Amino acid sequence: MWKNQVTKKVIIEPDNHFQRVADRVSAVSITGNLILSVFKLTAGIAAHSNAMISDAVHSASDVFSTIVVIIGIRFASKEADKEHPYGHERMECVAAIILAMILFMTGLGIGMEALKNILSGNYGDLQAPGISALIAAVISIVSKEVMFWYTKINAARIDSSALLADAWHHRSDALSSVGALIGIAGARLGFPVMDFIASMVIFIFIMKATYDIFKDAVNKVVDHSCDEKTERQIYERVMRNEAVLGIDSLHTRIFGNKIYIDIEIAVDGSYTLKKSHGIAEEVHEDIEKNFQKVKHIMVHVNSA
Numbered sequence: 022m023w024k025n026q027v028t029k030k031v032i033i034e035p036d037n038h039f040q041r042v043a044d045r046v047s048a049v050s051i052t053g054n055l056i057l058s059v060f061k062l063t064a065g066i067a068a069h070s071n072a073m074i075s076d077a078v079h080s081a082s083d084v085f086s087t088i089v090v091i092i093g094i095r096f097a098s099k100e101a102d103k104e105h106p107y108g109h110e111r112m113e114c115v116a117a118i119i120l121a122m123i124l125f126m127t128g129l130g131i132g133m134e135a136l137k138n139i140l141s142g143n144y145g146d147l148q149a150p151g152i153s154a155l156i157a158a159v160i161s162i163v164s165k166e167v168m169f170w171y172t173k174i175n176a177a178r179i180d181s182s183a184l185l186a187d188a189w190h191h192r193s194d195a196l197s198s199v200g201a202l203i204g205i206a207g208a209r210l211g212f213p214v215m216d217f218i219a220s221m222v223i224f225i226f227i228m229k230a231t232y233d234i235f236k237d238a239v240n241k242v243v244d245h246s247c248d249e250k251t252e253r254q255i256y257e258r259v260m261r262n263e264a265v266l267g268i269d270s271l272h273t274r275i276f277g278n279k280i281y282i283d284i285e286i287a288v289d290g291s292y293t294l295k296k297s298h299g300i301a302e303e304v305h306e307d308i309e310k311n312f313q314k315v316k317h318i319m320v321h322v323n324s325a
Contacts, residue, residue: 039179043094046175046184050087050191053168054080061157068151072201076161079197082127086190089119090183113183117238120186121231124193128227131197135220150205158202165195180314182238189230196223240275247273247280251312255282258311264288264300266325279316282308290324297322 058081065073093116169191176184200219207215246252252273259265269285286304288297305318 039181040094042175042179043091043181043184046172047087047091047094047187050090050168050172050187051084053164054083054087057161057164058084061161064153064157068154068157070150070154070201070205072204073150073154073157076158076194076197076201079127079194080161080165082123083187083190083194086120086123087187089116089123090187092116093119093183094181113181114238114242117182117186117234118242120183120190121235121238124186124190124227124234125231127190127193128224128231131200131220131227132224135217135224138217139214139221150208154205155202155209158198158205161198162195162202165191165198169195182234185237186234189234193223193227193230196226199223245275247275251280255284255308255312258307259284259286259304262300262303262307265304269321269323276316280312280314281317282315283319283321285321285323287323287325292324 058077061073061077061080064070065075065077093113096112096116169188172184172188172191175181176188200223203215203219204213204217207213247255252271255273256268256271259268259271265286265288267287269287270283271285272283274281284304286301288300292300301320301322305320308318309315
């Protein structure tokens, strides 16, 4: 058996669309969080609401998170160089992991504080807040939910783990505001323990989001294979080539938000080297054309 090998490294120009979308979403996030932080802090102080003041601090922490996203995406968008011939896409995964840790610490703080207050049973010290705190909580919930969906949709458009992590940070802030709303309403109705119970529910939601973000980022860092659906689509695409008699092996790995492929195809053993090489070229060009996330393709040709 002889083997012919064709390797193609697709040269990726700087992804200006990726960078533009990320910069626009990040700018909206920073501006929105700064406005919300000031608004909620003012309302919390005016209405004597500790919950709203804490929520304002949470919104302020989102500004730092978005800055981490910007840094991570800028590094990930850099061109390949001598020291990093495969590019810098994994830097975005690093940013997503950092954000997951921030989200984890935020949720843990909320959960521990809620549990401590529930176990203490000391609910009489909670001062009934003013109506302005309720209004601020409602505005915060709506605003953060809009920011969540806006960021999530754009993260899916450019397949950005870091932006997705930032989207879930918006959702955690929205859930935090829901807890503040329930707590404020409960306090005004004479049931302050509702604030702490709601916080425990928020803690569970945040932990679930943290796990999903962390798992996705780690899978992209450790060269996790593509999902079965994608690999099946690649297989079926290659087999459309009538000169390909079979596929001896197909291996994929995710590098940041890009895909690398190693494939061995079987062709008629009577073909010349030049003809076999041409078939291999057809295969990798067809894959590149139909799978936009593919960055690097290596095609091996075996005689059948």
